[in-house]
Amino acid sequence: MSTYRIGIDVGGTHTDAVLLDQDNQVISETKSSTTEDVETGIYTAMHEVITKANVSPEHIRYAMLGTTHCTNAIVERKGLNNIAAVRIGAPATLAVKPLVGVPDDLRAALGKHVYLVRGGHEFDGREIVDLDEAHLYKIANEVKGEVDSIAITSVFSPVSTDHEERAKKIFQEVLGEDVAISLSAEIGSVGLLERENATILNASVIRVAKTAADGFINALKSENIDAKVFFGQNDGTLMSVDYAVRYPIFTVACGPTNSLRGASYLGNLSDAIVVDVGGTTSDVGVLIHSFPRESSLEVEIGGARTNFRMPDLISIGLGGGTIIHAEENEAFSIGPDSVGYRLPEKAMIFGGDTLTTTDVAVALGKVDLGDASKVAHLDKSWLNKVYEKMVELVEEAIDKMKTTADPIPVILVGGGSILLPTELKGASRVLRPEHSGVANAIGSAISQVSGQVERIYLLDEVGREHALESAKSEAKATAVNAGADPETLVIVDVEDVPLAYLPGNATRVRVKAAGELQRNA
Incomplete structure (x- = not known):
């Protein structure tokens, strides 16, 4: 069948x-x-x-x-959970409170129940102080009926998860198993404030x-x-x-x-630059071994700085619906505003009154769409300048994403990719494969299931081999929990970075495992 x-x-x-x-x-x-x-x-x-x-x-x-x-x-601040944010780290982390630097409206939505509890660990796994369990029981009883999601962040929990796990048990004991609990060690990487923000945001969108x-x-x-x-x-x-x-x-x-x-x-x-042209923006990313290259920078979501894994992307304001603004003396500007999903009613080729990037491509005979006669009156030499600038924007983004000067294959996808030529500076070749307009839906359908872990290990205590093996088995277990077939798991990425500022020959290890979908459905 x-x-x-x-x-x-x-x-x-x-x-x-x-x-x-x-x-x-x-x-x-x-x-x-x-x-x-x-x-x-x-x-x-x-x-x-x-x-x-x-x-x-x-x-x-x-x-x-x-x-x-x-x-x-998160961006619109709509439909968010009522959360409690619990940081285990007093007295060491009292100087900077949770949600510092987060926009006021987001702090107002998520900062109603914020608690600092004694506990946490040093970078080498030693306890700073004992976990204040009595305080946790008090908080749990206080928030009962007030919140439906809890974010727990402990100092250096990527090294030792003990205090976060114990806190979770206490909250479940008082509030029942149904309360949603987010643990920072499972979400962000090293760096307390960004990991805490990521955990709070995670707790806030569980209902959504x-x-x-x-x-x-x-x-x-x-x-x-x-x-x-x-x-x-x-x-x-x-x-x-x-x-x-x-x-x-x-x-x-x-x-x-x-x-x-x-x-x-x-x-x-498996290795290429991808330009995904939508209606409003183009996203440019890099494939390494068939997976997106990961960003090494902190990422802002809705104004909150976080440090959980994100793809390394450049987004430019150029899409199929991007508006071309004609200015004096043949000058022009491209976007960043767009007619978006209203392209079929707003674009000139469809009888609208707004000049878009799609109109430019049709008028120059590069795309066969709509009614070309509606843009036939436009000045071709001016349109060519606009088109050259559109292509230049994409070429600049490609250049920024490259790590060497060598030409690299470029794959064009997305509904707006028909606007771009099949020759681009810096590209060894340009592909626009069949079905490229729905590459995103195909990507979601063919994807594997993965698991990733990031931990700090003291190599003087555990040794490099043991640290890597431990991280690999944890990554595989995470992938299986996410729905991967254990028989098909492979390690697709291993990174270990020595942390010179920590004693004990400390190393940050990140491992990712991926496998096919479990087929026992």
């Missing part, structure tokens, strides 16, 4: 859907407008892609969703993630599909629904990473 998988990616402009067979061949694809409530757009795209394919619903066994729900909730998951599962049920459901995460891999509801922060920026994974698959390349 043939089995199929459905991949859906929700972007700011479009919701894309694809149906793949068991050999990952595209059976049908569709693009529909993203709706304000998001769910309607998902229903529409799913219904269209299944109807087009004429496939029996019971043969669809896997469903993958890449979504911007959690990012939007659960709503999105329920909405997706209900959409599937409405089509009589009983599939195993996975969410895209921001390293270009998948996680099970249970895992996604525990760690929703990992869905942030999964759209661009899905596009990178889809581009790798469609272009049959």
